[in-house]
Amino acid sequence: METFGDIIKTERESKGLILRKVASALDIDQAIVSKFERGERKASKEQVEKFAEFYNLDKHKLITSWLSDQIANSIFYEDNIKEVLKVAEEKAIYLKTIHDGK
Amino acid sequence: METFGDIIKTERESKGLILRKVASALDIDQAIVSKFERGERKASKEQVEKFAEFYNLDKHKLITSWLSDQIANSIFYEDNIKEVLKVAEEKAIYLKTIHDGK
DNA sequence: ATTAATTTGACTATTTTTGTCAAAACAAAT
DNA sequence: ATTTGTTTTGACAAAAATAGTCAAATTAAT
Numbered sequence: 001m002e003t004f005g006d007i008i009k010t011e012r013e014s015k016g017l018i019l020r021k022v023a024s025a026l027d028i029d030q031a032i033v034s035k036f037e038r039g040e041r042k043a044s045k046e047q048v049e050k051f052a053e054f055y056n057l058d059k060h061k062l063i064t065s066w067l068s069d070q071i072a073n074s075i076f077y078e079d080n081i082k083e084v085l086k087v088a089e090e091k092a093i094y095l096k097t098i099h100d101g102k
Numbered sequence: 103m104e105t106f107g108d109i110i111k112t113e114r115e116s117k118g119l120i121l122r123k124v125a126s127a128l129d130i131d132q133a134i135v136s137k138f139e140r141g142e143r144k145a146s147k148e149q150v151e152k153f154a155e156f157y158n159l160d161k162h163k164l165i166t167s168w169l170s171d172q173i174a175n176s177i178f179y180e181d182n183i184k185e186v187l188k189v190a191e192e193k194a195i196y197l198k199t200i201h202d203g204k
Numbered sequence: 205a206t207t208a209a210t211t212t213g214a215c216t217a218t219t220t221t222t223g224t225c226a227a228a229a230c231a232a233a234t
Numbered sequence: 235a236t237t238t239g240t241t242t243t244g245a246c247a248a249a250a251a252t253a254g255t256c257a258a259a260t261t262a263a264t
Contacts, residue, residue: 001192018240029223034242041222060182067186071173072193076201080162081194084169085187090103091174092183099178120209131254136211143253211260220251229242234235 004048004066009037011055026050042070106150106168111139113157128152144172 002010012022023030028047035041043051048066052059075081104112114124125132130149137143145153150168154161177183 001189001196003193019242020240029225030240031225031242031244032223038242040242044222063180064182064186064189067177067180068189068193071176071187071190072197074173075169075190076194076197078165078169080166081191081198084166084173085191085194087103087166087170088173088177089183089187091105091170092178092187094103095174095178096183121211122209131256132209133211133213133256134254136209140211142211146253205264207262207264209260209262212258214256214258216253216255218251218253220249222247222249224246224248226245227243229240231238231240233238 002065003039003069004043004062005037005039005069007057007062007065008033008051008055011051011057012037015055022054026054039069104167105141105171106145106164107139107141107171109159109164109167110135110153110157113159114139117157124156128156141171 012019019030019033023033026033026047028050032041036043036047043066045063045066048063049059051057052062071085075084078084114121121132121135125135128135128149130152134143138145138149145168147165147168150165151161153159154164173187177186180186
């Protein structure tokens, strides 16, 4: 249950890199990278992909982590989380079929 | 699997109301109500609650429908929808515990 | 064909998000 | 304990997304 921030922070530390280096390599302000790591700001999908490439992480897994963070943050205060997500899944899969099949 | 828009449109029609009436009762521009019904614009939570009250619908159910629409729209193009939602559920439930328990 | 109802789109205002920067806080090392 | 390196914070401005208003266009009904 790691957040996107946890993942990129752990990865950076395991590689012994400092924020400034990562920031310049990815062309993102280091203050922003710091905020990403602590979940204070939300990265764009493009930025998530940059991190995946830079740290050599599975892009799909990282995006899954990032997307699920956002969804979780948008509904954690609701009291019928499971129901909401169950319905959301049905709808998403339905939308997917008409999207693909269209 | 009804969307929020489907619900409020069906409800309006079953009660034989015209957009203008609903719009004025809820103090929302009729163009916006029309767009809500067709899913072209996203309502705020306050607006969803207004609709629930006006049409005498279960507030939680309507919010569930509205929230799930949004989540579905945000991920339907992903190819691992189920995984994303599974992780999101774990995270949301976790966040809920620290939120409540805090 | 007239009237009524809905939908569309352009426009503005407001809010939210984004990036940038410098200073503050913190940590490590000498 | 002061210097040096790193991370975090917050203020600010620019840019983008969202929201509401309105009138005209379209569609439907009588």
